Amino acid sequence: MDKLTGTVWRKSIRSGAQGNCVEVADNIPGIVRVRDSKDSTGPALVFEPEQWRSFIESVRVS
Secondary structure, X not given: OOOOOOOOOEEOOOOOOOOOOEEXXXXXXXXXXXXXXXXXXXXXXXXXXXXXXXXXXXXXXX
């Protein structure tokens, strides 16, 4: 079984009207997927949840 079946993608609420941003899917246990919103059928990066949290914390703007 493909563990990526059932992936639910979401965009940032800060995404512009064009929606040109990244989409994140974090509903699959143990992985976080990230893709370019302009290429929804293209490749996705896959991270462990802790890696993704670390990235988000490092880029978060106060």
